[in-house]
Amino acid sequence: MTDKLLLLDGPEGLVHLLPFLFEYHPENSVVLAGITPAGEPLGFLRTDLPADPGLWPSLAEELLDAHRDEAASFGYPTHRLVAYICPDPDDPNYGPRSRLTHQPIADCFRDACRRQGLVLGEAVYVTRTHYWPMLTTAPSGGHPIPEPPAELDPTGLPRSSDVLKSLAPVTGAQAAAMAATLDSAVRTLHAEIRSDGHQSVVDNAMDLVATTVAELAAGARQAKETPDDLAARLLLALQYDDVRNTALVHCEDHELPAANELWLALAHRCPAAYADHAAVPLALHAFTAWALGDDARSRLALQAAEACMPDQDLTRILLGMFNDGAAFEHLRAHLREHRAAWGIPVAD
Missing domain, CATH: 3.40.140.10 (Cytidine Deaminase, domain 2)
Structure with a gap:
């Protein structure tokens, strides 16, 4: 305000x-x-x-x-x-x-x-x-x-209707293709869980998130150019709380723009059959938008996340922080501590 x-x-x-x-x-x-x-x-x-x-x-x-x-x-x-x-x-x-x-x-x-x-x-x-x-x-x-x-x-x-439209998922042929890719990724994920166990899958997913953010921050490609199969794997990975939490720690100044674009790109890749999967990337997009000083977009992204999955934990936590007037730098100090404890490196 x-x-x-x-x-x-x-x-x-x-x-x-x-x-x-x-x-x-x-x-x-x-x-x-x-x-x-x-x-x-x-x-x-x-x-x-x-x-x-x-x-x-x-x-x-x-x-x-x-x-x-x-x-x-x-x-x-x-x-x-x-x-x-x-x-x-x-x-x-x-x-x-x-x-x-x-x-x-x-x-x-x-x-x-x-x-x-x-x-x-x-x-x-x-x-x-x-x-x-x-x-x-x-x-x-x-x-x-x-x-x-x-x-x-x-x-x-900005006008809320314009911002919310920019957060909306793909439709038509793109949505159908992404739904098929996600269906295939789900089958692959289930096979990996049966073969290697949940913890191995979660550990690999954390590494995948860290690698993807690092590549984008280094300018390897634009987030919107993320291949559908990689986007599908990331979307499924973020449904794990541990992976979601490690996604938050990619909050250094050189990482924030890339992470912000990545979470938005993933939210765009959620067709109707996977609409609930957009809640986490939208909440992460809200977090990075807030960190970058775009409070209006941040609140609207949380609104969109709530519509995808009511009372999702990350959405609820972030909304409470925003309403309480939390400072990003204070939160970033805690995230840095968690990042160090989890052994997630900070790429230049």
């Missing part, structure tokens, strides 16, 4: 604030934010916008429950709430028609706040060009999003 002091002034201020809560423009999202009497942001939560209207009442209740727990744990002062409904830009009815379709979400938040004794100051429907206050004004053509003040210019911030 930006370190600027943000003070809000009506619906336009709310719209200007939104991207700075996450350092990206949330889309296909519902956001609940607290606002102090002085107009300062105070705690915020984001979740996916469900396509099923039947889920909207429970969504409102769950976000309010989570916000109330957060407020209690941090001792937030008395405040009001604002709900943002940010539709999917790929919705064919995107704009005024989708705003009417989603009006019941605002009503769900209003009713849930009344039941819980909370104050909902506004619900704001936000597209890329317009916004609609959903509780205080009648449906209309919406208000154009005006030019923001200089300190709230979100021009350089």
Whole structure:
């Protein structure tokens, strides 16, 4: 989040604030934010916008429950709430028609706040060009999003839908070919386990990860040029916790760009039948993006990892660290200790 002091002034201020809560423009999202009497942001939560209207009442209740727990744990002062409904830009009815379709979400938040004794100051429907206050004004053509003040210019911030698309796996003929390669790699892996045992397979997988990162860091090839058979072996290897943990230690400055590209390339190679296998490389991509200073991409990669495999250990751990404000250098010091203990060399 930006370190600027943000003070809000009506619906336009709310719209200007939104991207700075996450350092990206949330889309296909519902956001609940607290606002102090002085107009300062105070705690915020984001979740996916469900396509099923039947889920909207429970969504409102769950976000309010989570916000109330957060407020209690941090001792937030008395405040009001604002709900943002940010539709999917790929919705064919995107704009005024989708705003009417989603009006019941605002009503769900209003009713849930009344039941819980909370104050909902506004619900704001936000597209890329317009916004609609959903509780205080009648449906209309919406208000154009005006030019923001200089300190709230979100021009350089990415849009979540664009980033999530860049994390999506291959489709079509590429996906079919990769699925066949993974099927073959699974059979080979099972044969190796029967022949040599799990520990031998894990040890070889650790060596494979270390060798691959070292080669990429040395410029032997681009990560996106990784052959399908090697990508398949790495994807299967990363499903082992020990291999996943050793993947994290490749976090020196000269390794991070290569590792970041490798984890993304592997996530791209997960067709639908192996979608859950993308959770670990996406979480590793989130870790390296964070290490490289790209907080927005890091959080969105964790969102994508969670969608592939809910409550996966690495995703949960990293999200907790990010939310607690952990420092990368502090974590890197611990990873270096583990790396030395595991005997994993640091290539120049």
